[in-house]
Amino acid sequence: MYGFTGNLLRVDLTSAKITREKIPEDYLRDFLGGSGLAARYLYNEIPVEEDVFSENNKLFFSAGPLNGRHFPTSGRCCVACRSPLTGIWLDSVWSGKFSYNLKRAGLDAIIIEGKSPQPVYLYINNDDIQLKDASKIWGKVVSETVLNIFDECGHTRGSCCAIGPAGEKLVKLANIMGDTTRAAGRGGAGALMGSKKLKAIFVYGDKEPAVSDEEKWKEVIKEITKKINEQPVTKSLKAYGTGVAMAAASQTGDAPTKNWKLGTWDGYSKISGITMAQTILRKHSSPCHACPIHCARYVEIDEGPYAMKGEGPEYEALGSFGSMCLNDNLESIAYANMLCNEYGLDSISTGAAIAFAMEAFEKGIITHKDTDGIQLTWGNTEAIVALVKKIAKQEGIGDLLGQGVRKAAEVLGRGSEEFAVHVKGLELPMHDPRAFFGYAPTYATSPRGACHLHGYVGGYDGRGVMPEAGLIEPQDAHALTGKGFLAKIVQDYDSVVQSSIVCYFMTYGVGPGDLAKALSVATGIHYDAQTVLKIGERIFNLQRAFNNRLGITRKDDTLPKRVLTSTEGGPNEGYVPNLEEQLKEYYQLRGWEEDGKPSKEKLRELGLDFVIGDLYV
Ligand code: SF4
Structure with a gap:
């Protein structure tokens, strides 16, 4: 079948058995790949009555029919499972070169089941597929993990997705990170991977997947690229990244502020993509595979407490560590975001959990005794950075916050449910339904x-x-x-x-x-x-x-009560969906x-x- 390889790799970590299966053609035709194919398999294969960390919860990695052949923005891959954070469906799509290599290794999907008794990583080099010992990289942050794997395998090309220390510790906000800085987030797939003792998957492939008509394929790539490039939003994403939306927050009211309470704040412009371009942005980082948009950011902070180099924060992290916490210090946001990438944490849920904790602190529901002396006051950059580390390491209050705001409110009680902003256990992303009712x-x-x-x-x-x-x-x-x-x-x-x-x-x-x-x-x-x-x-x-x-x-x-209540001030005051x-x-x-x-x-x-x-x- 064109557009697909038709192959699925089944990896049973309990028995270390690896098998290749044919994917039924009607699955591919009717559900495509990625999230759809994952749903078709996992609906049948994940038992609903077991714990989310049971060995029968599975991870499904999948590419789609447009991956592997330089289609614009096709550097996307999907991972799906039953979410450790919410207990329900989770799929997450990340960018990079994983799906490109997966398809070229002759695979549409990988299903990971069982649990390994010791840390391993999955190595796929075309048809050479093995589980390798990961005990030396267990405990390492994401960038070191990926570097070590490339070194050990002697590859300069290929792609790697990995968990960091947060996933190893089963923190329910843990991501799987693709090519070090692209996140498969929202819902704790990294924790499930950690529970299976699977540290990473490396994949390299060099077989070009076939499409039905080579000439038309070139034409359609040209046509779609042109359409993308003609969009004004492409230009602003290229120039300022997704953080450009923060610059408009005063007008749109889209950026949640002070844990979804306020409708306006004088800090938006200080943390926007435009300010980033004028200050810490150094050059555009390598965009996702085959992407003409290039929204990714590369930043450098040369000195001070937040010195770092690497992937800069996108809009969601600017919201979660910025406006949500009333933090207008862009450098600290970049640093907190970098920590999330290295520990393998979801930056939206982590920032949202910190904003929740700040409100609990303000209301006296938690005190400095609960926070190991940290003054969790609004805008306190040191506190934000300290809490990211505590969440990743499950230290003190970080252990509770790392289970998400639903669980944290359940444990803390005393009215904290009123400002635990989530749906079905997943913290809201940084777009306000009071600004856009849709x-x-x-x-x-x-x-x-x-x-x-x-x-x-x-x-x-x-x-x-x-x-x-x-x-x-x-x-x-x-x-x-x-x-x-x-x-x-x-x-x-x-x-x-x-x-x-x-x-x-x-x-x-x-x-x-x-x-x-x-x-x-x-x-x-x-x-x-x-x-x-x-x-x-x-x-x-x-x-x-x-x-x-x-x-x-x-x-x-x-929806949580907080977002069914008007903001205090701002362009959407009085508007409630x-x-x-x-x-x-x-x-x-x-x-x-x-x-x-x-x-x-x-x-x-x-x-x-x-x-x-x-x-x-
Ligand atoms: S660089 Fe930005 S626009 Fe391009 S694929 Fe990645 S996330 Fe999408």
């Missing part, structure tokens, strides 16, 4: 908890269109109707984006019809805008069914029952008949 139903229903990427509505709400899905005119960001519709179509499209796999930032200029054309040329299967949106809907509903089996119902589709109305519209369009399950009719329509017996007993 985020409200998106966060409430996303399969991994509050997520701006399973429905990147920020690219549409108030500004964009998707005519193929019926969004002809941009919606008003505060419109009281239509947001259920917006959430659904963007979630469906993004399910395809992360199954193809390409970067969300290309979707500003590339719609479902464009992606369908590329998928058709890659695979030789005819896809059009409607068929790809249907694939997205199928994937989204299968992930929903995965969660339904774990007990997720309509009552879990909600009408979530219940939005969800009514959303449920109706989704064809979901009142208890939150996809209806039998919807499941049949999507070819998900195999789910019906599990959900309707």
